[in-house]
Amino acid sequence: xxxxxxxxxxxxxxxxxxxxxxxxxxxxxxxxxxxxxxxxxxxxxxxxxxxxxxxxxxxxxxxxxxxxxxxxxxxxxxxxxxxxxxxxxxxxxxxxxxxxxxxxxxxxxxxxxxxxxxxxxxxxxxxxxxxxxxxxxxxxxxxxxxxxxxxxxxxxxxxxxxxxxxxxxxxxxxxxxxxxxxxxxxxxxxxxxxxxxxxxxxxxxxxxxxxxxxxxxxxxxxxxxxxxxxxxxxxxxxxxxxxxxxxxxxxxxxxxxxxxxxxxxxxxxxxxxxxxxxxxxxxxxxxxxxxxxxxxxxxxxxxxxxxxxxxxxxxxxxxxxxxxxxxxxxxxxxxxxxxxxxxxxxxxxxxxxxxxxxxxxxxxxxxxxxxxxxxxxxxxxxxxxxxxxxxxxxxxxxxxxxxxxxxxxxxxxxxxxxxxxxxxxxxxxxxxxxxxxxxxxxxxxxxxxxxxxxxxxxxxxxxxxxxxxxxx
Numbered sequence: 001x002x003x004x005x006x007x008x009x010x011x012x013x014x015x016x017x018x019x020x021x022x023x024x025x026x027x028x029x030x031x032x033x034x035x036x037x038x039x040x041x042x043x044x045x046x047x048x049x050x051x052x053x054x055x056x057x058x059x060x061x062x063x064x065x066x067x068x069x070x071x072x073x074x075x076x077x078x079x080x081x082x083x084x085x086x087x088x089x090x091x092x093x094x095x096x097x098x099x100x101x102x103x104x105x106x107x108x109x110x111x112x113x114x115x116x117x118x119x120x121x122x123x124x125x126x127x128x129x130x131x132x133x134x135x136x137x138x139x140x141x142x143x144x145x146x147x148x149x150x151x152x153x154x155x156x157x158x159x160x161x162x163x164x165x166x167x168x169x170x171x172x173x174x175x176x177x178x179x180x181x182x183x184x185x186x187x188x189x190x191x192x193x194x195x196x197x198x199x200x201x202x203x204x205x206x207x208x209x210x211x212x213x214x215x216x217x218x219x220x221x222x223x224x225x226x227x228x229x230x231x232x233x234x235x236x237x238x239x240x241x242x243x244x245x246x247x248x249x250x251x252x253x254x255x256x257x258x259x260x261x262x263x264x265x266x267x268x269x270x271x272x273x274x275x276x277x278x279x280x281x282x283x284x285x286x287x288x289x290x291x292x293x294x295x296x297x298x299x300x301x302x303x304x305x306x307x308x309x310x311x312x313x314x315x316x317x318x319x320x321x322x323x324x325x326x327x328x329x330x331x332x333x334x335x336x337x338x339x340x341x342x343x344x345x346x347x348x349x350x351x352x353x354x355x356x357x358x359x360x361x362x363x364x365x366x367x368x369x370x371x372x373x374x375x376x377x378x379x380x381x382x383x384x385x386x387x388x389x390x391x392x393x394x395x396x397x398x399x400x401x402x403x404x405x406x407x408x409x410x411x412x413x414x415x416x417x418x419x420x421x422x423x424x425x426x427x428x429x430x431x432x433x434x435x436x437x438x439x440x441x442x443x444x445x446x447x448x449x450x451x452x453x454x455x456x457x458x459x460x461x462x463x464x465x466x467x468x469x470x471x472x
Contacts, residue, residue: 017353019307020334023191024219025348031219031265040254050075050251051244060260067267068193068212069204070228072236074243075259076211077251080187081107083211083227085246087183089115090239091153091209099144101136101156103385105185106423106430108155109394113436116395120148122156123385124164130297131310131339131383132162138170145178157185158202161335161429162342163306164299165189165199172206181208181233187225189303191217191346194266195274197282198303208234214262217305217346221258273347281305281345284354291365294321297340307343309361314368319454321364329360335428338383338454385431386444391419392437400469409465412449412458416442418468424460426451434466 012026024031043049048057057075065073076083088111092098095116100108102121112119122144125134136156145151154175158166168184175182184202186192190212193201202210210228214220227243229236265273285304288296293314296307311321322336334344343357392400397419401407407421420434433447434440452458460466 014330016330016332017356018332019343019345019349019353019357020332021213021217021344022215022220022222023217023346023348024215024221025346025350025353027219027348027350030348030350040252042250042253047253050077050247050256051249057256060256060263063267064226064259064263065228067263068201068210068226068228070210071230072228074227074229074240075251075256076225076227076243076247077223077255078247079223080185080211080213080225081105082243082246083225084108084183084185085111085114086227086239086242087209087211087234088112088117088153088155089242090235091181091183092117093152096152097148097150099141099148099151099154103133103160103431104155104157105187106425106432108157108185109423109432109435113394116393118150118393119390120144120151121390123387124160126384127297127299130299130308131312131337132164132297132299132308133160133383133385134299135164135166135301136171138167138174141171142174145174151178151180153181153183155183155185157187159186159189159192159199159303159306161188161431162297162308162340163188163303165301165303167301168202168205168207172202172208175208176206176233179233181231182206183209183234184211186210187213188216190214190226191305192303194270195278197274197278198305199301203228203230209239214259217344218262219265219346219348220262221255223252224255224259224262226259277345277347277349280349280351280354284345284358287358288361291362293368294361294365305345307345307357308340309343310340312339314365316368317454319456324364325357325360329356331357331360336456338450340383384443386433386441386447388420388434388438388441388444390437391439394436397421397437397469400471406470407467408470409462410468412445412452412461412464412466415440415466415468416445418466420466421469422460422467424448424458424466426456427459434460440466440468 048055084107097118100119102123172182184207186202192199208231212226214224215222297310318336318341322341325331334342423432424434425432
């Protein structure tokens with residue numbers, strides 16, 4: 001039987017090229033191969049303590065805050081999840097009401113559960129022509145804040161997994177007008193602000209707390225991230241106290257060395273790295289602009305490091321494109337959805353790798369034409385985030401069960417109208433399509449069934465059954 005190490009080494013030596021995270025793209029030629037065993041230590045003399053930094057780790061975190069323009073920055077070695085949980089728990093009290101983008105990552109829902117929060121959900125817009133959920137509008141945030149006077153924090157994701165960016169400056173102003181903090185899950189935007197080709201970082205646009213996953217789009221090791229705090233509206237003391245609770249008490253020096261190396265690389269070489277990267281990326285995008293059947297989706301505010309390749313007009317699903325690129329071209333994309341597939345690029349990409357992707361997509365596009373593809377029009381609502389009625393909060397659902405309700409396991413096909421007692425989501429991207437306490441809509445069931453038919457894995461089901469709440 002293979003060891004994980006042996007399998008990884010064989011994969012490293014193969015010709016498979018990754019258009020997925022982490023952002024270093026296994027490019028040891030560019031970024032070096034000096035990690036990890038020889039530097040894997042613990043908190044010994046001279047190497048500081050992440051939970052009580054006073055020496056080199058304090059200096060490292062201060063360097064990160066200067067680079068991003070934050071007032072304070074903390075290293076995260078448990079990924080962005082630890083930062084998101086700490087930010088929300090630190091900025092709220094038990095039972096508080098919060099305004100939440102319904103397209104947030106599952107870690108946001110876990111924080112809502114842990115603090116028994118009452119969420120007011122905002123659903124993103126939807127572009128049928130692109131089959132993409134779009135941004136949360138400033139006007140929708142303002143309207144929700146006007147309607148719900150008890151909201152104590154605004155929580156959203158920008159960019160989304162698909163690369164859609166919201167108007168952070170406008171939303172921050174709306175939150176600050178009410179004296180409440182804005183928490184932005186910018187996990188997929190750690191590269192923002194380092195070149196004008198990409199959007200500005202939420203840190204510099206007025207957000208109070210911003211979480212970055214360095215490993216997603218920058219040359220950093222998996223699990224490395226940053227938590228930034230600015231302004232006076234976010235309770236730093238409580239956020240950092242929760243961070244001490246939720247992060248490992250034995251943080252990896254290999255991971256922290258990777259964060260430090262990434263920060264200093266950006267500080268010292270960002271012009272060189274981003275100039276060549278943007279040039280090659282724009283060349284790829286221009287070369288794909290002439291495709292007849294496949295096309296690249298993009299919204300008004302968008303992270304162009306993402307290649308969201310829409311497939312419906314080529315007569316194939318996003319998963320079919322994803323699998324064809326993997327099987328025929330040895331190109332591994334990040335994810336597939338119903339009518340598009342997503343490739344992630346970064347400063348770690350090579351010209352050769354980007355050219356391989358361009359050639360493969362143009363070839364697939366030309367063959368789609370030869371087969372007579374390009375006639376299938378997308379279902380106008382197929383990719384929209386389905387809407388469910390919120391009957392109970394997540395914590396309230398558990399209370400109802402304790403009061404005598406029971407849990408039944410119902411086939412997915414028969415779930416419409418029932419109240420969910422567990423999460424169900426596709427991973428990636430990890431956005432719950434049904435959360436505990438929500439009445440499951442027909443649209444949600446149809447979305448889940450369509451996804452399963454296309455070969456996607458549904459998390460949260462038990463042998464095709466969903467946990468639902470039965471009253472009494």
